[in-house]
Each structure stands twice: as structure tokens, then as C-alpha cells.
Amino acid sequence: MDHFDLRDGVLHCEDVPLPLIADAVGTPTYVYSAATMVRHAEVMTDAVAGAGNGEPLVAYAAKANSNAAVLRQLAGVGLGADVVSVGEYRRVRSAGIAPEKIVFSGVGKTEAEMAETLAGGLFQFNVESVEELRMLSAVAAAQGRVARVGLRINPDVEAGTHAKITTGTADNKFGIAYQDALAAYAVARDLPGLKVQGVTMHIGSQLVSLDPLQAAFAKLGALIGALRGDGHAIGVADLGGGLGVPHGDDQPDPASPAAYGEMVRRVTAGWDTRLVFEPGRLIVGNAGVLLTRVIRVKPGARHPWLIVDAAMNDLMRVALYDAWHEMNAVRPSGAQATYNVVGPVCESGDTFAMARTMDRVGAGDLVVFRTAGAYGASMSNNYNSRLLTAEVLVDGGRWALVRRRVDLDDLAGVADPIWR
Numbered sequence: 373m374d375h376f377d378l379r380d381g382v383l384h385c386e387d388v389p390l391p392l393i394a395d396a397v398g399t400p401t402y403v404y405s406a407a408t409m410v411r412h413a414e415v416m417t418d419a420v421a422g423a424g425n426g427e428p429l430v431a432y433a434a435k436a437n438s439n440a441a442v443l444r445q446l447a448g449v450g451l452g453a454d455v456v457s458v459g460e461y462r463r464v465r466s467a468g469i470a471p472e473k474i475v476f477s478g479v480g481k482t483e484a485e486m487a488e489t490l491a492g493g494l495f496q497f498n499v500e501s502v503e504e505l506r507m508l509s510a511v512a513a514a515q516g517r518v519a520r521v522g523l524r525i526n527p528d529v530e531a532g533t534h535a536k537i538t539t540g541t542a543d544n545k546f547g548i549a550y551q552d553a554l555a556a557y558a559v560a561r562d563l564p565g566l567k568v569q570g571v572t573m574h575i576g577s578q579l580v581s582l583d584p585l586q587a588a589f590a591k592l593g594a595l596i597g598a599l600r601g602d603g604h605a606i607g608v609a610d611l612g613g614g615l616g617v618p619h620g621d622d623q624p625d626p627a628s629p630a631a632y633g634e635m636v637r638r639v640t641a642g643w644d645t646r647l648v649f650e651p652g653r654l655i656v657g658n659a660g661v662l663l664t665r666v667i668r669v670k671p672g673a674r675h676p677w678l679i680v681d682a683a684m685n686d687l688m689r690v691a692l693y694d695a696w697h698e699m700n701a702v703r704p705s706g707a708q709a710t711y712n713v714v715g716p717v718c719e720s721g722d723t724f725a726m727a728r729t730m731d732r733v734g735a736g737d738l739v740v741f742r743t744a745g746a747y748g749a750s751m752s753n754n755y756n757s758r759l760l761t762a763e764v765l766v767d768g769g770r771w772a773l774v775r776r777r778v779d780l781d782d783l784a785g786v787a788d789p790i791w792r
């Protein structure tokens with residue numbers, strides 16, 4: 373469910389008509405609904421309430437959308453954060469997310485990143501290799517602090533999603549191989565400065581079926597038993613993120629958060645651990661659209677080319693993952709047409725859809741890409757010397773520019789360098 377609806381024939385975000393934002397800020401612009409993201413945060417929190425020991429920690433995966441205003445909204449409804457760089461750590465802290473609600477994931481944490489986040493405080497480092505354990509141990513010992521650790525286990529299950537967002541098979545760089553887990557925990561136990569408290573996993577993104585998650589959780593449960601048999605005190609199980617969002621009528625609907633929560637309760641009953649979740653897309657995916665204007669319609673061999681002013685640099689998901697985004701006119705006439713939809717960037721990969729039947733539009737008309745709140749603006753770049761997309765947050769009848777369209781001056785580089 374989202375808060376983007378037609379009113380009197382004009383697409384609104386909550387109570388704000390989208391043409392008003394396009395006129396004020398220009399296009400392309402991401403537009404986010406505060407009510408939608410807050411609702412999804414509450415739906416997820418409710419879905420897992422009561423699972424595991426104590427309060428589950430819902431740590432929003434900040435990479436999905438790391439705009440400061442978005443983080444502030446989610447902090448306000450009690451979410452924690454899963455961060456993958458010190459930059460994200462700084463952003464979530466300045467948005468008001470408390471250290472004890474932050475987990476730090478990723479295969480390439482540097483010594484400097486470990487040092488800053490350990491000193492600043494966090495709930496847990498999700499460590500992905502024995503080599504990383506050794507570095508973290510040295511950093512913690514040098515600071516005289518104890519780093520709380522969960523080891524990310526790669527359960528080697530197929531997530532049934534796009535290859536580029538599959539993370540939990542033996543061919544992915546993530547985590548410690550399942551069969552090596554006991555040995556890695558044995559190393560961790562003997563290293564100074566570490567408190568090994570948990571197990572973690574994350575098998576992929578935009579998962580539609582619960583089956584691969586359930587299979588991976590079952591393997592994790594077996595591992596918890598084996599680890600306790602070896603004398604490790606495992607008190608935390610971080611189940612990662614990955615639950616998909618609906619992308620429109622033509623796409624398979626993912627399992628609901630409620631069904632996910634029910635499955636989690638069933639599979640984790642008896643684990644005797646606190647549970648951590650790392651949803652990203654589920655929280656913000658449907659809370660955003662990319663608002664764009666049609667530049668022109670160019671005749672094509674099979675279908676006309678609908679050339680919009682958003683491009684692959686603004687929304688990379690189609691070029692990167694073959695993602696499917698529903699497109700709607702902001703003022704639909706009721707007529708339909710079939711287009712190849714492309715942006716202005718000089719790459720054939722700058723194609724949003726081929727042979728897409730959608731609202732008929734013409735030059736100057738506004739169009740939205742739906743479900744663009746996750747992995748949209750956070751992946752945007754300035755390829756072709758395009759300006760970084762603006763972002764707008766809507767809250768009821770009011771709206772605010774929450775990232776200006778970053779200028780060329782900031783992005784251009786230095787023509788007369790200071791040589792050293």
C-alpha cells in the first residue's frame with residue numbers, strides 16, 4: 373500500500389499534487405511519502421513483534437535510501453540501522469539512531485571504519501571473514517574496548533531472485549562458508565577484544581517466496597545448536613533483509629510481512645535468541661516515485677521511443693538488475709499506447725522498458741516511475757555530466773526539498789590542479 377493516488381485526474385503524493393513539485397523543483401525528482409514509509413516501518417515492526425527473546429531489533433538497511441530526512445523519519449518510529457560504511461554510520465547517527473540499534477555489515481570494512489564505529493558505539497559488527505575478525509580484534513585491543521560480533525554465515529541457498537542481488541550462495545563474496553563456521557567461531561573465541569554474541573545472514577533482495585528464507589533460517593538454527601554444543605554463548609540471530617515489494621499488476625506479488633513474521637516465529641521457536649532484522653526495500657520501496665518529464669516522442673521501427681528526462685544515472689535498477697518499474701502519467705487521459713521508454717544518456721543500456729503498454733503521453737507531460745524509493749536516489753550518479761537528482765519529502769499537505777539538485781560545480785573536477 374502507498375499514498376500515491378489520482379485525485380481529480382491528477383496524481384498526488386499524499387495531499388500534494390505532483391505537478392506542483394515538478395514546477396517548483398524541476399525534473400527528474402524523487403518524491404517520497406512520509407506516511408508510506410512510516411506505515412511500512414510499523415507493518416514490519418508489528419509483523420515480527422514477540423518473536424525471539426526481548427524486543428526484536430528492526431535495523432533498516434540504510435543503503436536502500438540514505439537521505440537524511442528519510443533516516444530521520446525512520447528513527448522517529450524507532451527503527452535501528454544496518455550500515456555498510458562509515459559514511460552510512462555517520463548519517464544514521466546524525467539522524468538520531470542510537471548506537472545500540474546499529475549493526476555494521478559488509479566484506480570490506482577498513483581499519484579506520486572499525487575504529488570510528490567502535491569508538492562511537494554500535495550493537496554489533498557483522499563480520500564476514502576470519503581475516504576481518506583478526507583486524508577487528510587488533511582495533512578493539514588498541515582502544516581497550518570490546519567489540520560485539522556476529523559472524524555472517526553464507527548458507528548456500530538460492531534466493532530465487534536476480535543474480536546481481538543474490539548474496540547467499542557459495543559463488544557470492546558474502547559471509548563465511550557454512551562448513552567453515554565452527555572453525556571461524558573457534559578462532560574468534562581466542563581473539564582478544566571480541567565478544568562473540570551472534571550469528572547473521574542475508575541471502576538476497578527482492579525475494580518473492582519465503583521458501584529460500586525458511587531454508588536458510590533452518591540451517592542457521594542448526595548452526596546455533598552446534599555452536600552451543602561447542603560452548604559458544606549465542607544470544608543474537610540476525611536474519612537479514614530481503615523481503616520483496618509489489619511492483620505492480622504484471623509482476624509476482626511477494627509474501628506479506630505478516631506471512632514472513634509468522635514463518636519466522638515458527639522456524640525460530642526454541643532458538644532462545646534475540647532477533648535482528650535488516651529490511652531495506654520493504655520500508656522505502658513503495659514510498660517513493662521518480663517524477664520525470666517527457667522530452668519528446670521519437671518514431672521507432674516497432675514502437676515509438678518515449679524519451680524522458682530521467683536516465684539510468686538517476687535510476688540504475690533497470691540497467692543493473694533488469695528491474696521492472698510501473699510507469700504512469702501524472703494526468704492520465706485514459707488512452708494507452710505502447711512505447712520503448714528511454715532516457716537521454718548515451719548508452720543503449722539507458723532503457724527503462726521495451727514494448728511497454730502504458731498511459732499515452734506526449735512531449736512535456738509528467739510521468740512517474742513507481743516503487744523507486746529503494747535503491748533509486750541512493751545509487752544515483754552524474755554520468756554524462758548530469759546533475760544529481762533532487763529529492764522531495766511529502767508529509768500530508770506539505771512538502772520539502774530534502775536534497776537539492778547537486779550542481780555541476782560540485783561534480784566537475786578541477787581543471788587547474790594543484791600538483792604536488
Ligand SMILES: *Cc1c(COP(=O)(O)O)cnc(C)c1O
Binds near residue numbers: 436454477612615651
Ligand atoms: C542490502 C542489505 C539488506 C537489505 O536488503 P533489502 O532487500 O533491501 O531488504 C540487509 N542486509 C544486508 C547485509 C544488506 O547488504
